[in-house]
Each structure stands twice: as structure tokens, then as C-alpha cells.
Amino acid sequence: MTENAQQQPPAPDTELPTQYAPADVEGPLYERWVERGYFEADEKSDKPPFTVVIPPPNVTGSLHLGHAFEHTLIDALTRRKRMQGHETLWQPGMDHAGIATQNVVERELAKEGKSRHDLGREAFVERVWKWKGESGGQISGQMRRLGDGVAWSRERFTMDEGLSQAVQTIFKKLYDDELIYRAERIINWCPRCLTAISDIEVEYQDDDGELVSMKYGDGDDTIVVATTRAETMLGDTAVAVHPDDERYKHLVGKLVKLPLTGRSIPVVADEHVDPEFGTGAVKVTPAHDPNDFEIGRRHDLPAVTVLDEHAVITAHGPFQGLDRFEARSAIVAALRAEGRIVAEKRPYVHSVGHCSRCKTTVEPRLSMQWWVKVGPLAKAAGDAVREGKVKIHPQEMEKRYFDWVDNLHDWCISRQLWWGHRIPVWYGPNGEVVCVGPDDEAPAGEGWHQDTDVLDTWFSSGLWPFSTLGWPERTESLAKFYPNSVLVTGYDILFFWVARMMMFGLYAMDGTPPFHTIALHGMVRDQFGKKMSKSFGNAVNPLDWMDKYGSDALRFTLARGANPGVDVPIGEDWVQGSRNFANKIWNATRFALMNGATVDGPLPDPSAMSATDRWILSRLNSVVAEVDAYYEDFQFAKLSDALFHFAWDEVFDWYVELSKTTFQAGGEAAEVSKRVLGEVLDVTLRLLHPVVPFVTETLWTTLTGGESVVIAQWPADRGFRDADAEREIETLQSVITEVRRFRADQGLQPGQRVPARLTLDGTALAPHEAAIRQLLRLQPEGEAFTSTATLPVAGAEVALDLSGTIDVAAERKRLAKDLAAAEKEKAQANGKLGNEAFLAKAPDHVVEKIRTRLAKAEEDIVRLTAQLERLPQA
Secondary structure (H helix, E strand, O other), X not given: OOOOOOOOOOOOOOOOOOOOOHHHHHHHHHHHHHHOOOOOOOOOOOOOEXXXXXXXXXXXXXXOHHXXXXXXXXXXXXXXXXXXXXXXXXXXXXXXXXXXXXXXXXXXXXXXXXXXXXXXXHHHHHHHHHHHHHHOOHHHHHXXXXXXXXXXXXXXXXXXXXXXXXXXXXXXXXHHOOOEEEEEEEEEEEOOOOEEEOHHHEEEEEEEEEEEEEEEOOHHHOEEEEEOOHHHHHHOOEEEEOOOOOOOOXXXXXXXXXXXXXXXXXXXXXXXXXXXXXXXXXEEOOOOOHHHHHHHHHHOOOOOOOEOOOXXXXXXXXXXXOEHHHHHHHHHHHHHHOOOEEEEEEEEEEEEEEEOOOOOEOEEEEEEEEEEOOHHHHHHHHHHHHOOOOEEEOHHHHHHHHHHHOOOOOEEOEEOOXXXXXXXXXXXXXXXXXXXXXXXXXXXXXXXXXXXXXXXXXXXXXXXXXHOOOOOOOOHHHHXXXXXXXXXXXXXXXXXXXXXXXXXXXXXXXXXXXXXXXXXXXXXXXXXOOEOOOOOOOOOOHHHHHHHHOHHHHHXXXXXXXXXXXXXXXXHHHHHHHHHHHHXXXXXHHHHHHOOOOOOOOOOOHHHOOHHHHHHHHHHHHHHHHHHHHHHOOOHHHHHHHHHHHHHHHHHHHHHHHHHHHHHHOOHHHHHHHHHHHHHHHHHHHHHOOOOHHHHHHHHHHHHOOOOHHHOOOOOOOOOOOHHHHHHHHHHHHHHHHHHHHHHHOOOOOOOOEEEEEEOOOOOOHHHHHHHHHHHOEEEOOOOOOOOEEEEEOOEEEEEOOEOOEOHHHHHHHHHHHHHHHXXXXXXXXXXXXXXXXXXXXXXXHHHHHHHHHHHHHXXXXXXXXXXXXXOOO
């Protein structure tokens, strides 16, 4: 059957408060777990390892629902593996969050009337470290509130000494292998943050803009182009057309006049141009558009920069010094005055990139930056998944991964910030360039200076699976816990973080991928499926829900919605429902303890058990197997749902209720059931623990007297099945359910007692008469018993005497009225559905609604007719 976690435990304290109060329990329990070192990992252990790294939250961040969701899933995995006997490491840490952190400190300085330039670089970085020590890492305390079982003694920070050494080491290695280079390319530029930003830091939204069509050239050499960024025309160096476009073949190779500039530019033929879009001709601004930059490279066009780092016009002339948006209006006005405007469309809704930090419109800009040559790295990352070294779950996400890594462009890794890992490259007075590793001495002397840029935050977080374990040193932790067992993260950063960890892990660790499995989850949304956002007014602070309902309630709600790779809707009502589940577990365990449920001694032999006892143990083992299978497939929603229905429906609503008559009768059968109930609760609480750790810890230690369920043994399926007992109890359940339904139909109150005669001889229900009577509130038939309703169910017969319990005449009148209404509804629906003219004109959804009403009316007629037939004659 199932094993008992504690052999001969001390006698438990069976006293539990009448109500569960999460606020009184959760904090002290978590601190006790940490003090006892339950979450720490020993690299010297001979246990099999299980490793998960936390997706490092920003040092500026606080716990949001996305964190709570992801952490709940990781915590469930690691708690289960710890109980299964694995040396389990959940590696914690935080990201230095270059742009976000620098912005926070710069805002503080602004309140003092200062900028970072007033302090200077060194003093500013010291100020950021001071802020980090005083205000950063707020999320760590919130993770404790949620119950995260992380190894706090191993907490890392992407700019701590060890990780900084790792960053410098891999930069030097990539540089020496010619996989890092410096070049002038188009990047995403934020004119507010004054830095290049990565693709993931660009948020696209539909903005109201303008589409302006304008004429270049004169007479027969006129060509019309359209743009949403008229200010960039000052930097145009060509017009491109498709080589097969007959409309423009006579212009290819010629020069056309560029208005407002006094320059002439060539017309070039390029297959990038779509002849079907617009006029089939496009303006080419190599310094301010990524596609134009590539056209420029193919045709050896000059790149003319006309916007500075603040997005202010630098081109000589009347527009110099204007902001880009001011220049846009002024240039269109000047073109209009020259008769160059062909068409103007306002508003023109189109997708525009914005900086995720400050919401400023991003400007594509030609800039000298540092790049990673990703070709060979990306190929290795793709091959690792294709060859089965790394599995992506769910498997359908593999296509998205391949689409990304197979088409990856070189990665811009430099940022124009002061907070971050400074690029370890020095420049000499005579053009020397020296890359310095962690063990090298930096060049010194007159004219030498270090590159002023820092590395993209994703560069250091890409090393996270191995740098947190001590790399580049060959530490015992690295040997024990690398590769990581699984990475749990959102599908939204599959490309930006996961792919980079794959590239760097395979490169740094001699072809060994950073993890065996990538388990992808969706995003948390509101109960209507909308993205949560402060601007939408639907954002939720998870701490509010934890304060109100307890951490277990939030965790269970999130886990119950976690289908692999699918977004998770959540609403407060659902959290409240999970709180009710925690209360149900509490109350049922309290009842069991008050009635002598125990884990002492071995389970009795099945031959000494009742069918009810054998049924619940059979179901228990089936659920253990079911939950294990779901965990291995990362099906958190299904395993949570299975546990919910088993615990609430089968254990608490059926087994506990069916056992009450046994406990009341006393004797040997009661002692057997007490031991079975103790076993069922023990195993059920251990199964629930990874998802709802706090309430299960309190109840399990009270029930068993064990030290902690955190270190208890994970339940195993012992193979016990009893199909006969399961069929017998299913029959019993069907009888009770059917009679309950009949009682409700007759308007009887749930607690109202009714005289009844049960004919159970020759059926499997005979041993359960006492339980049937107790659960259905059926009292024995008396001398005056008169059967007014007979229910044949499952080969048995239940005769009820309803005289004196309901007003039969009034009930018959009520049912007849409802039946007449249902028949009228049916006639009306049939009339419309039989009308061909109506069907020809009515929308599909209207017709479907009428069909639904017809089906409902027909069901009501059958139900009400049956109820009337069962009523005695008045």
C-alpha cells in the first residue's frame, strides 16, 4: 500500500485551533525551516543532485504575480525532489539590472538637484552600491513570504566578486577566439537613457503617427517615396527599387535630387524592396534604419548621421538643433511649401518601439558598439536541442526556439551606462587595443584608458547556471550541480535569456549544456485573459492577496492554472476558493485527530479492513501514481486538480463522512479505520506539501509528531489496488447522490429527517446501511410508515415517507406550473426553428441561442415530469 513516513513517531499533539490563521503560522514556520538548514545543499553529498537556478529578479524589483507564479512552480519541483532524497539546490540571486538601477539612483540624485556627471563615474558607482545595500533586494523578503525554499547561504549577485570574475573570463575567451568584436552597426537607441538597449528592452505599441508621401527628383526623373519619419530624409543616401520593377528600370543608376539638402542621391536596384508595397520605391537612410543599413552595405552607400544621441537634428541647415518630432513637422511643412508632398495620412496607426524603462520612442541609430559573433554559438545551441541533449517542454515550443537561434543576428553587448560590468578593453596612445582577463594586469601609463561602456545585463545573466556555482574555478559545487536539472521560465524570454544561457553554457563548459530540460510556462493574466497592467487598472500586488488569504491560497491558485506554455488567468475569487480548500484540509484533519486518527504501527491487513477502507487506500495509491506522472511532465494544473478533487471530494466529503458511523460504533473496525484515516491524511498532506507548504507542515507535524514534512519521505505507489472495493463504493456513492438529488427536487432541507425503508438484501450496499441513513438523514421506518415515493437504484430500493414533511398539494401545483412554463418555452423555440424565413435572416449566434433554450426546456420537461410522477397523490 503506501509507506508511512515516520517509523514509530512520538505521540503527536492532537490539539489544533478551531480555525486556521495563516498570518500566525507562515512567518515563524519559514524562519524555522531556514534556521534548520532544510533548503541548503551539500556539494559533498552522495545523493543524486537536483538543481534549479532562479531566474534572477532585478535588484530594483518587488514581487509581482509573475514572480509568484514562477517561484511557486520551482518551489513545488524542488520540495518534491528534496522529499525524494535528492541533494536539492534551488540557487537564489539577483540581477544588477543596469539601466533600471541606474535610473533609480539618477532619480534620487535629481531630487538633490544633481546628475551623475556632477559626481563623476567612480563616486556615482559607489552611490549605486550604497543604494543597493540600503534599498535593493526588497524581493528577497517577499520570496520568504511566499515560502521559497532557496539556499540562502548561496545567494549571488551578478556584480559580486565571483560573478564579475566569470564575466571578465568569458569576455576574454570570446575575444581571443574572435567571437567578440567592435563595429559600427544599427542599434536600438534610447534618447532618454542615452544608451543602446536590447531587443527585449523595446516594447512595441500602436501609435498615431503620420504617413507622408513625397517627390524626389524632377521631371521624368521624379520618384515618390513614403515615410513615417520625415526627419530622417535629411540623411537619405539613395532610393531603392526592385530590380524587376518595370516602372523604375529607366531610373536605376541615375541621380535624383534630394529636396531641402542640395544633394543628389542614386536610385539603386535591391531585391529587399517589395514592389507591391506603396509606390514600390523606398528612401534609404543607412544611419537610421536597420534595413536601410543592410541595403547601404550591399551598395556601398555612405551613412549620414543626422540625429545625435538626444535625437536632435545635427544636419547643417534650418532644422539643426530641433528635436526629431519638431523637425518632423518643420520638414513636412517645408516640403509642402516646395510642392513636394503627394499625400498625407493622419492619423496613421503603426507599430512603434518604446524603451521599456522610460517609455521614450526608440531611435534606430548607427553607433560603434561591441558585438558577439553568434553564428557558431547559436548553431551549437540549436544542435543541443535537435540532438536531444536538451528537451524543451512543451515540445511545440521547439519550433519557436529554432526559428530564433537559426536566424540569430550578432548580439550588441555594449551599453552606454556607468552601472554594470565595464568592458575589459584598454586603448593605447598609438591605437593599441588590449583585452584584459581577470589574471592579467591592465596597461598603465600615459595615454592608456579603459573603454567607457558596460556590458548588457543579459551578458552576465547568460552565465548564471555555471557562474553561480563558482566557474571559472572548477569547484565541487560546479562538479556536483552542473548541468542544472531543469530551467523553469516564461516562454516570453525563451529567446533573450534561455538562448544566451545555452550559447554560453555550451561554449564555457566544453559542450555540456546548462540544463537537461527547459520547462516553459505562460504569463499571468487577469480573470478575463487580459494582460495585467497598471494602466489597465487590473494589476494586482500578490502581497495583498497573501495578507488576506494566506500564501498557500495564492500558491495553489497559481499552480492550479499552470498548464505548460499557456497563459494563466487569475482572479481574487479563485484565491478565496483556494483559501477555502486550506480551511477544508484544516477542519478535516482536526476532525480526524479528535476521532483518534493515527499513524502508529503498521497498516492492518486488507482482510481486516472494510470496503470503505480498502477503497480509499486503492484510490490513494492511484493518486500517488497520477501525481508523480504529472510532475514528471510539468503538468502543475493537472496534479493540483487531481489533489484537490481527491482531498476534498474523496477523502473529506466521502471517506471521512462514511467513517463517522464506524467511529461512533467503536470496536475493532473503528480502530482499523482510525489507522487507515491516519495513513490517508499522512500521505495526502505529503502529496500536497510542495504546493501548499505552510498548512501541510502544521497539520502533518501535529498528526505524525515528525520533525518536518519538508524532510519527510515522498509517498510511493505501493501497487495496492482493489477494483471490487472501488466498484462497491462507487455504487454506494451513486445511491446517496441519487437520493440527495430527489430530496432536493422535493424541496426538502438537507438536514431534514425522513422515514425510510431500505431494501438492500442481496446487494453490495447491505453493509453500508448505517452510513446511508446517516448521510441521507433517513430515520428508521415506524409503525405509521407509508411509502409515498420509491427509488429503485443500483439493484436496491429506497422507499420514503414524505407525508408530513412536505405539502404535497402545494408541491404538485408548483411543479405543474414550472412544467407548463417549460412546455411553453419548448413550443416557442420549436416555432422559431421551424420557420424557414426566420432561419434565413437570423444571425448564427441567435439561432444557436434558441437551440440551447430548446434543449434546456426539453431537459426541464423530463425532470419535472419525473418529479411529478414520484409525488404521492394529494
